[in-house]
Amino acid sequence: MSSSSQISALRQLANIINEAVDSIEATYAKAGAPLPSLDAPTFNPTDPAEALLQDPVVDSAALNIMAAASQLSATVCSPVASALNASQAFHISSCLRVASELNVVELLREAGPEGLHAKDIAAPSKTNAALLARILRLLATHNIFREVKPNVFANNRISAVLDKGKPSSVLFEKRAERxxxxxxxxxxxxxxxxxxxxxxxxxxxxxxxxxxxxxxxxxxxxxxxxxxxxxxxxxxxxxxxxxxxxxxxxxxTEPVDAIFTGFDWSALPDKGVVVDVGGGIGNTALIIAQKNPKLRVVVQDLEHQVAEAKTHWEQNFPEHVKNQMVEFQSLDFFNPQPVKNASVFMLRYIMHNWDDARAAKILRRLREVAEPTTQLVVIEKILSVASTIQSADETAIPGAARPSAPAPLLPNWGVGKAEFYFHDMAVHTMLGGGERTLGGYVDVFAQGGWKLVKVCHCKGSQLSHIVGVPA
Structure with missing residues (x-):
């Protein structure tokens, strides 16, 4: 790419940021509210100004700013510096844990916006004040906390999110309950x-x-x-x-009604059976049944969850329990599936816990008893690839296509969507599973005896309903 083309790309990225700022400014001006300040010493999610950040226009603009600012920085920064900084980003995590364990946020909340000297922050825990100052300075350099003057620190809007809401003295005295x-x-x-x-x-x-x-x-x-x-x-x-x-x-954190913006539960026949596989207390199935009371529900999980699930339904939808429209079964989903007349097998936040081999085994157990009309509804996040070339699956499967970020941004919004990719790695380190791309779901469905036939992306949610039929 020529030098002029590179400069043009920089201009495009800058324009994306400018246009996004204009959108945010206009939305806040119309609402007559101030944009929350990064330097604010508190975070109140019920503040109307904070709530306005969830407005679709503001949320979309913020996503573009995050993606464009990161890509702009990556373009102009030294590649060596970028690589070395990335290789040491673990220090942010390490220092953030220290700040939380030492109840720094609460001490600073009690000190007020003028802040507190590192010696006073370190005193209750009897830790090294000079080292603690360096830890907090690294965080402040990454916009977590403020260094209001040398070695004096105060909360900002980001650090305040970690406030445990208790007096610091109580936190130190009752560490196990903090x-x-x-x-x-x-x-x-x-x-x-x-x-x-x-x-x-x-x-x-x-x-x-x-x-x-x-x-x-x-x-x-x-x-x-x-x-x-x-x-x-x-x-x-x-x-x-x-x-x-x-x-x-x-x-x-997911909107309660998001479950109704994907798969059409109301299209199921009266007394159709929805099996909530690995459903815990069956809360998702309960929400579906409350709006579609003619559906029968079977909640399946390990034995210790079954009693809790029944209590939850008796408290929140007693008529469904009384009318024997819900059943609670103790089941390890790697064992044979006892329900042989399911209209839908629903798996919410199950597949990402398992690698392909074990996920396919779960699906095969369902396929063994599926009727020709049985549908599989997997509720999960779908990872987008970072490539500008879409996968064939996204163009071939109904409902699978999603908007891409405006050029020259990475099509998946890059750092703006980083939490999806962080979570993917976290699930792997813990459980050996992970989030999947659409192609990944096509493959694991096929291994389990199902054909992925459509995708319903839920509005206002990170989740999608991935629908399969017996292969």
Whole structure:
């Protein structure tokens, strides 16, 4: 590409940013609200100005800014500097965990916007003040916290997200309970920046020196147990608690009605059977049944979930329980499937936990009992490729096509969608699974005896309904 073409690309990226800023400015002006400041010492998700960031126009503009700013920086920065910076990004995770474990956010909240000297921040934990200042300075350099004057730090809007909402004295006195009752965001950040961080550090080792059945987390924590069993050991009680709080805190982030913007549940016949495979307490199936009460539901999961599921339905949809329109079955989905008259087998957030071989085994168990009219509905994220050339599947499968980012951005919005690709690696290090591209789903459906026939992308959601029929 010529020099003039490269400059033209820079101009295009800059124009994308300018146009996005114009859109955000216009939306906030119309609402008569100020754009939240990065330097604000608190974060209040119920603030109308914060809520406005979820407006589709603002959300789309923000996505373009993230993608364009990153690509613009990558274009003009030294490749050597970019590579070295990327190779050391793990320090951000490491320092973020320190700040959370030492309750820095809460100490700074109590100190107010003037901030607190590193010596005073370090005092309650009796840690090295000079080192803590360096840790916080690295984070402030990445726009997490503010250094208001030398060695004096204050919260900003990003660091404030990690506020556990308790007095710092209580957090230090009752360390084992410090994450209980929080939003779950802090728990998830600590889980990522410790468990996933340590596991990711040996990802290369498990590729270069593979051992049968060993995942990165197995090698990192020196255990041959599966993740969920290892976490239930007594010495891992706080680790399990943190993981559970983190998962629970993010469980409700999807819009409740998004489930109705994909697959058409109302088109199923009266008394059609929806089998929620590995459904936990069956909350997704419950939402579907409340709007479509003529559907029968079977909630399947391991034995310890069954009693909890029944209680949940009795509390939230007692008439369906009373009318015997819902059944609760204890089932390991690798074992034979007992329901032989299913209209739909639904698997939400199941497939990404397993590698292709085991995911295909789950699907084969369903295929063994499927009727010709049975449909498979897999509810997951679909990863987009970073290539400008679309896969043949996206053009051939009804509903699969999605908008691409405007040129010259990466078509998948690059860093703007980074969380999908981070999550893909996290699931691999923990469970050996991962997120899949559409082609990946086509392949694993075929291995399990199903044909992927359509995709329904849910509005306002990261999830898609991936629909299959018996092959």
């Amino acid at each position: 994450l209980v009752g929080t939003s779950g965001v802090t728990a998830l950040v600590e889980f990522f920046s410790e468990d996933i961080f340590k596991s990711a550090a040996v990802l290369g080792d498990t590729l270069l020196d593979p051992k049968e059945g060993e995942l990165p987390y197995n090698r990192a924590f020196n255990t041959d147990q599966a993740l969920y069993y290892w976490m239930q050991r007594p010495e891992n009680a706080l680790r399990l608690q943190r993981f559970g709080l983190g998962m629970a805190g993010t469980a409700g």
